[in-house]
Amino acid sequence: MRTTDRCHVIGGEHPRHGVVISNETSIGPNRMNPHFSLCRLEQYESFVGAETVERILRKARRLQGLRLIHVSSTFYGGGVAEILSSLTLLQNALGVRADWRLIQGSPDFFGVTKKLHNALQGAAINLSELKKSIYEEVSFQNATRMDLKADFIVVHDPQPLPLVACFRHTCPWLWRCHVDLSQPNQEVWAYLKGFIEQYDAAVVSLPEYAQQLAIPQIFFMPAIDPFSVKNRELSEEEIVDRLRHYHIPDDLPLVVQISRFDRWKDPEGVIEAFKIARREVDATLVLLGNVAADDPEGQAVFESLLDQREERIIILTAEDSALVNALQRRAAVVLQKSLREGFGLTVAEAMWKGTAVIGGNCGGIRHQIQDGANGFLVSSVTEAAERIVQLLEDPTLRQRIGQAAKETVRERFLMSRLAEQYLDILSDFEPSFPIDHRHARTRDIRMP
């Protein structure tokens, strides 16, 4: 059956994808919005060119109907959820049947996985037998409940890593690690390696994160979705509306950091740098943050900052992608003063909006910012303060840096590039795990 076979379609059938929404169904008292549709790769043409779009479509044609399952630990909060929200939709628009599953876990489990995450980024840990047994037992319980029938499985980050040990290996399994592996705790690495090497390959964001492993390692960086609420163009009115809604004054230049409340993002360092900079320039600091569902430490980090609030130091938490967008657009300077950073989507997001970014000189930030050309890299609070002052005092510099930043993201960090890299990996594995193309059929998705 061809993927373009007809079903009930609202707003026209998607040209190369079998997913259609029946107009016979409705949710609650209202019918579905007739304008819903998947973002199609063709929409990237104005950013990446027709040739690139055609090349990616050609690669996708060979993989129609491939059943791909991504597994992660949260639908919400943090970069992995952000990437998968867009990536899985684009993969479906390309004809790959990408599904996204979550593992469940007790607070104990997520307490342990957060410690493993921290240890992978170099923190100390007391890796007791009790922690290992909680980690492995909850993984086993998740595997018991999960049905992973697929042609390809991608497991994201350490939380669901042990799942691989619980299933028969009938298709390729890929471990996608998003954390900064520049200096992993060796004891934790040795323990997790036992699971990692049961995968067919591991993907990490940077070549410098490569480890001694018996399986192939692939390197590619995350990317952003230029059409999401977080990244699309906003009108002046929309920006002002979002800022007013949260009582954020814009009478003075805004210095902004947007991050999960996490010590690795150095929110204390941001406040300190801002206080030093303010001795020379007037500005307002906005620290917007959230707490991911799988992060038991976030609330305490948030609360520890609250004493620092004052009229010109705004610390808030709000689940509002349009606010993130508005702040990244309206900011005179965006900071991402991380001490470790696997990639740092917030950097690419702000750069895409033509905003000057000051980033911590670490991990993936170093691969996005070329110091002095499209942003600034800093290694201390004092350096951050100096760059804040310099940028706030020089609008021409801000504009030059911002323009170069936007171009960097257009060339290297849009979701079309990431979708293509996944297609390449899927194709590379196809000869050893042939895809059953009978799955390339029209799916009739009925809204509940």
Ligand code: UDP
């Ligand atoms: N984010 C958000 N609201 C917040 C804080 C963060 O929407 O209050 C988003 C941010 O825009 C980005 C993601 O969460 O899309 C964070 O990804 P990043 O790679 O920067 O860091 P991670 O949290 O994965 O370490």
